[in-house]
Structures are given as C-alpha cells and as structure tokens.
Amino acid sequence: MPRAGDEQVTFQPMGRRADPQPGQSLLQLAQSAGVGIEAPCGGKGLCGKCRVRPEGRATPLTPAEKALLGPDTEQGLRLACQTALPQGGAVWVPPESRSQRQVILTSGASGELELDQTVRAYTVSVPPPSLERPEAARERLFSALSAVAADGLSDSPELPFSLLQRLPGLLAGGGELGLALRKGREIVSLGAAQQGPPLGLAVDLGTTTVVAYLCDLDSGKLLAVSSEMNPQVPYGDDVISRMSLCAAGPQELAKLSRAAVECINALAVDACAQAGTDPECILECVMVGNSAMHHIFLALDPASLAIAPYAPVVRGPVEIKARQAGLALGQEAWLHWLPLKAGFVGADIVAAALAVGADELDQPTLLLDLGTNGEMVLAAGGRMLACSTAAGPALEGGHIAQGMRGAPGAVERAALQAGAASTELRVIGGEKPVGFCGSGLVSLISCLLEAGILLPSGGFDPERGRGLVRPGANGREFLAAPSGATGHGRDLVLTSQDVAEVQLAKAAIRAGAEVLMAEMGVKQISQVLLAGAFGNYLDPGEAARIGLFPPVPVERILGVGNAAGVGAVMALLSQKQRVRAKKLAQAMGYVELSGHPLFQDLFVDSMAFPGGDA
Ligand code: FES
Numbered sequence: 001m002p003r004a005g006d007e008q009v010t011f012q013p014m015g016r017r018a019d020p021q022p023g024q025s026l027l028q029l030a031q032s033a034g035v036g037i038e039a040p041c042g043g044k045g046l047c048g049k050c051r052v053r054p055e056g057r058a059t060p061l062t063p064a065e066k067a068l069l070g071p072d073t074e075q076g077l078r079l080a081c082q083t084a085l086p087q088g089g090a091v092w093v094p095p096e097s098r099s100q101r102q103v104i105l106t107s108g109a110s111g112e113l114e115l116d117q118t119v120r121a122y123t124v125s126v127p128p129p130s131l132e133r134p135e136a137a138r139e140r141l142f143s144a145l146s147a148v149a150a151d152g153l154s155d156s157p158e159l160p161f162s163l164l165q166r167l168p169g170l171l172a173g174g175g176e177l178g179l180a181l182r183k184g185r186e187i188v189s190l191g192a193a194q195q196g197p198p199l200g201l202a203v204d205l206g207t208t209t210v211v212a213y214l215c216d217l218d219s220g221k222l223l224a225v226s227s228e229m230n231p232q233v234p235y236g237d238d239v240i241s242r243m244s245l246c247a248a249g250p251q252e253l254a255k256l257s258r259a260a261v262e263c264i265n266a267l268a269v270d271a272c273a274q275a276g277t278d279p280e281c282i283l284e285c286v287m288v289g290n291s292a293m294h295h296i297f298l299a300l301d302p303a304s305l306a307i308a309p310y311a312p313v314v315r316g317p318v319e320i321k322a323r324q325a326g327l328a329l330g331q332e333a334w335l336h337w338l339p340l341k342a343g344f345v346g347a348d349i350v351a352a353a354l355a356v357g358a359d360e361l362d363q364p365t366l367l368l369d370l371g372t373n374g375e376m377v378l379a380a381g382g383r384m385l386a387c388s389t390a391a392g393p394a395l396e397g398g399h400i401a402q403g404m405r406g407a408p409g410a411v412e413r414a415a416l417q418a419g420a421a422s423t424e425l426r427v428i429g430g431e432k433p434v435g436f437c438g439s440g441l442v443s444l445i446s447c448l449l450e451a452g453i454l455l456p457s458g459g460f461d462p463e464r465g466r467g468l469v470r471p472g473a474n475g476r477e478f479l480a481a482p483s484g485a486t487g488h489g490r491d492l493v494l495t496s497q498d499v500a501e502v503q504l505a506k507a508a509i510r511a512g513a514e515v516l517m518a519e520m521g522v523k524q525i526s527q528v529l530l531a532g533a534f535g536n537y538l539d540p541g542e543a544a545r546i547g548l549f550p551p552v553p554v555e556r557i558l559g560v561g562n563a564a565g566v567g568a569v570m571a572l573l574s575q576k577q578r579v580r581a582k583k584l585a586q587a588m589g590y591v592e593l594s595g596h597p598l599f600q601d602l603f604v605d606s607m608a609f610p611g612g613d614a
Pocket residue numbers: 027038039040041042043044045046047048049050079080081082
C-alpha cells in the first residue's frame with residue numbers, strides 16, 4: 001500500500017511538493033505549486049524551453065518531444081508541458097529552465113513633469129448645524145469646500161455613499177476635515193484634518209514586466225518605483241499565447257486578469273512600504289500597456305484582437321473606479337487607462353509617444369518599442385503614423401536554441417578576441433553564460449558580420465570562423481563558449497536557424513519602418529528613439545550594423561528608457577497630458593501592414609544583413 005504523500009511530485013532544487021491531478025502536465029503542476037518554469041509557447045510543446053529531468057514513472061516520450069529535444073533525451077530531459085508523473089516522483093528543474101526575474105527597466109521618469117492635478121487635497125472647516133440653519137452635514141461640507149476649492153466646485157458635487165456613511169462619525173457637530181477632490185467634482189477621500197498628500201500610481205503593464213511608479217500628486221514627486229515580472233508569463237511569453245488561452249473560456253480570462261491585478265496590488269504595497277505610506281492613500285491610478293494586456297486586465301474578451309481586422313473592444317480612454325477592476329487602492333480611487341490606437345498599437349506606445357513629445361517633433365523621428373511586436377511611430381512636423389510588425393520573439397531570446405530573457409546568465413554583449421580565435425562574452429549578473437538575450441544576440445551577430453565570419457546572406461563562413469564555426473544538428477553553428485565555460489555545462493552556440501530568426505525579426509522591423517516612411521513621404525530619418533528594455537540595452541552601433549532600422553547616424557540613435565512608464569506618470573500628474581494623450585492617439589495615423597502592397601517586398605529586401613565590410 002503506498003503511503004499518503006507518496007504520489008506527490010517534488011520539484012528540485014526548490015523542494016516544492018505538489019499533488020498531481022489526472023491529465024495535469026508537469027508544467028501545469030509546477031505553476032500550481034508556484035515553481036517558475038520557462039514556457040514561452042504557453043505549454044504547447046513548440047518552444048522546447050521547459051526542459052526538466054523527471055525521476056519516476058513519466059508518461060511516454062512523444063514524437064514532438066523527440067524532435068525538439070534531440071540528443072538531450074539521452075540525458076533524461078523531457079518537456080514539462082508534455083510530460084506527467086501520475087504516480088509521483090522528483091523533477092529536477094535545470095537553471096536554464098527556471099523562470100528568472102528579468103532585469104527590469106524602470107528608468108526614465110526623472111526631471112520636471114507638468115503638474116495639473118486631477119486630485120487635490122483640502123482642509124475644510126465645516127460649521128455645526130443650528131436651529132436657524134439646520135442644513136444636512138453633506139450640504140454643509142459642500143458649502144465649506146466651495147469656499148476653498150482652488151478651481152471652484154462643480155455645480156453637482158458628489159460624495160460617494162461609502163464616504164457619506166463615514167460623515168456622521170467624522171462630523172459629530174462641526175469641525176475640520178481633510179478631503180481629496182477629483183476634477184473639482186467628486187470627493188474621493190474624507191477623514192480627519194491634516195492628512196498626507198493624495199498619492200497616485202502609474203503602471204506600465206508590459207507583457208513581460210510590470211512597473212509601478214508611486215507619486216505625490218501635490219508636488220509631482222516620484223516617491224517609489226516597484227517592479228515585477230508579469231505573473232502571466234508562465235502562461236506564455238507573448239500576447240498571442242495568452243489570448244489563445246483566454247479563448248479557452250471566461251475562467252481562463254479571469255485567471256489571467258486576476259494574476260495581473262494581484263501583481264499590481266502587490267507592487268502598490270511594496271511602493272507604499274518604500275515610501276512609508278499605505279495603498280489606501282492612493283486615490284488615482286493611470287495604466288498603460290499593449291492592447292492585449294489592456295483587454296485581459298480589464299477582463300474584456302481579447303478574441304477580436306487576434307483575428308483580422310484586429311478591432312479592439314474599446315479604443316478611447318477607459319475610466320472606472322479602481323475597485324471595479326479589483327485594485328486594492330483607496331476605496332474611491334479612480335483608474336484611468338490611456339487610449340489604444342489599434343489592435344496592436346496599444347496604450348503603451350501612445351504613452352511612449354506622449355513621453356517623447358511625438359506630436360511636436362519636427363525632424364523625422366522613428367520611435368521604436370521592440371518586443372514580440374515591433375510597435376513604432378514615425379513622427380515629423382506634427383504628423384504621426386504608427387504600425388506594428390510581427391517581429392516574433394527572437395529579439396527577446398524566443399525561438400532561439402539557447403535564447404532567454406535578459407536575466408542573470410544571459411549574454412548581453414559579445415566581442416571577438418584578436419584574430420577571432422575566441423569570443424569574449426559579457427553576461428548579466430557576472431555569471432557563467434547559459435543563453436543569449438536579445439541584445440547579446442544582436443551584439444554577437446554584429447561582431448560576426450564585422451569579422452566576416454557571418455556573411456550578409458546570414459550564412460557562416462567556416463574559413464573565417466577558424467574552428468569556431470562547425471557543423472551542427474541543423475546546419476552550421478558558431479561556438480560562443482565551450483561547455484567548460486558555461487553555466488549549464490553544454491556548449492553555447494549560435495545556430496544558423498538562430499541567425500535566420502533574427503533576420504526575420506529585423507526584416508519585419510525594418511520593412512515596417514520603411515512602409516511608414518513611404519506613406520509619409522519621408523526619405524531620410526533624422527533620429528531613432530529606442531523605447532523599452534531591449535532598446536535600452538541594445539548597442540546603437542550594433543543595431544545599425546545588423547540593419548535593424550533604416551540608415552541613420554549612430555549618434556542619432558538614442559535609448560529613451562521606459563518611455564511608456566514615463567508617459568503614464570505624465571498622465572497621472574496632469575489632466576492636460578491625459579487630454580493630450582487622447583488627442584495624440586486620435587491624430588496618429590495607423591498603417592495595417594498585413595496586406596500592405598509594399599510590405600512583403602520590403603520585408604524580403606530587408607532579410608540580408610548590410611555588406612560585411614561596412
Ligand atoms: S515546449 Fe513546453 S512550454 Fe514550450
């Protein structure tokens with residue numbers, strides 16, 4: 001008789017135990033047990049990144065696993081999403097399969113930002129009622145407030161019922177009260193006099209990372225920044241995987257939505273702890289994110305985003321009470337989502353355009369937010385045109401044999417030693433390398449092009465490779481680090497297929513930019529602004545070297561930090577900036593690239609790398 005507990009699965013080295021349910025893969029079991037395993041394809045058996053070594057009676061190896069794992073099956077490796085241990089056992093999760101916290105970009109929100117308060121704090125002196133004037137407490141409160149409200153009080157002021165219920169206790173007779181007034185109309189907090197300033201939270205809900213900025217709404221001061229990996233990542237690296245999970249039913253959408261909401265609540269707690277305050281004091285929240293993150297967070301079925309013509313459920317700003325979305329902030333706090341432009345041009349790119357002042361840029365400027373979707377805006381002379389290219393996940397390390405996110409162990413920069421006899425790698429966290437993140441890939445490819453080891457066609461030249469280029473399982477590969485120098489004890493290689501994936505990604509981005517140029521009649525771009533994490537860790541010269549975007553002098557390629565987050569902070573601090581964001585989204589033109597007459601030809605033309613000697 002097996003003893004109770006014998007059928008448990010133990011994930012190592014975490015030591016986390018869980019009871020397997022019928023039909024549950026090891027990946028699903030790991031997720032339910034809070035064990036992070038990389039799953040860029042969302043558990044579809046396509047990416048090969050969820051490798052684990054089960055010990056026990058595992059379900060039989062599937063043909064898909066054999067194809068993806070190749071010789072690694074001989075070392076007992078399996079795909080967690082395709083394998084189960086119904087009778088329990090142990091599972092070793094190797095370092096390269098563990099979800100790691102990505103290096104999260106939070107920079108950018110510095111300097112003076114315009115202040116035009118949505119929420120203002122007041123101290124009011126409310127007189128007691130009298131026999132001559134037996135006015136209700138609420139009316140006496142409004143009268144007292146109208147006497148001090150800086151921009152006047154609306155003709156129809158509002159006191160939410162939850163605050164009305166508190167009024168008798170606060171105002172036994174008369175006395176001083178502290179309150180916060182939103183847009184001159186609604187009282188959103190009420191308490192004793194001398195409360196702290198009203199606080200606001202700006203949130204950039206990215207597909208991979210979530211960043212929250214806590215601000216003092218009176219002074220505009222940034223009080224704290226808190227960030228975390230998006231907890232939806234285990235359900236798929238990209239928005240397509242997550243949208244297809246949502247298609248499985250409303251409970252799946254609710255699950256993903258809840259994950260994002262809980263993450264933001266935790267960030268609010270953390271940011272408030274840093275600032276010595278309480279999330280209850282947050283009275284206003286502004287959010288940005290791509291269209292899929294927007295829909296999923298708001299629990300709006302994203303199905304229409306996934307199929308042509310990719311129409312969102314709502315495009316304009318969404319303003320609701322924060323608690324309606326599940327946010328545990330002030331009881332009467334409001335949540336404002338900046339507008340989307342289109343199905344794949346979200347509030348994040350609108351916010352980034354706001355941050356860089358795209359509506360006022362004179363010289364042709366390309367604003368690029370690179371990720372799975374290369375969202376971009378070409379701005380010139382007050383005109384703006386946006387598009388989104390399906391760049392694929394290669395530039396985030398996806399679809400790359402040994403690709404990974406920008407986490408510890410990822411190669412972020414490469415240089416060839418004299419004579420191209422070996423490669424010097426700079427690795428995040430100073431550890432031994434276990435994979436390439438996007439900037440590392442671009443860097444290595446750029447070096448190999450420079451050395452002539454990689455040809456403009458994307459093929460390796462074994463002659464120039466001096467023993468580092470060798471035959472691999474699927475064509476030639478470049479040995480970046482031998483097994484003895486890596487963190488996983490295997491050779492770290494760049495395969496021909498990896499190079500082809502990068503070519504596809506960069507061709508999509510370059511062709512998208514050139515379509516925008518053609519549509520706007522722009523012959524030459526004068527600057528490129530790189531927003532987001534990948535853009536900021538990218539070396540401008542190396543990006544130009546692989547032909548990621550149309551030619552522009554290297555000194556005019558600038559990283560602009562987390563521009564989407566900065567745009568969110570701007571909109572948090574200023575009503576005028578919210579109005580500007582709305583106008584900006586309306587004024588921005590949109591080009592749908594699928595089916596565009598120029599796109600396919602430009603895409604094919606952009607596949608090759610620029611000449612090897614350039
Ligand atoms: S192959 Fe298992 S998550 Fe992608």
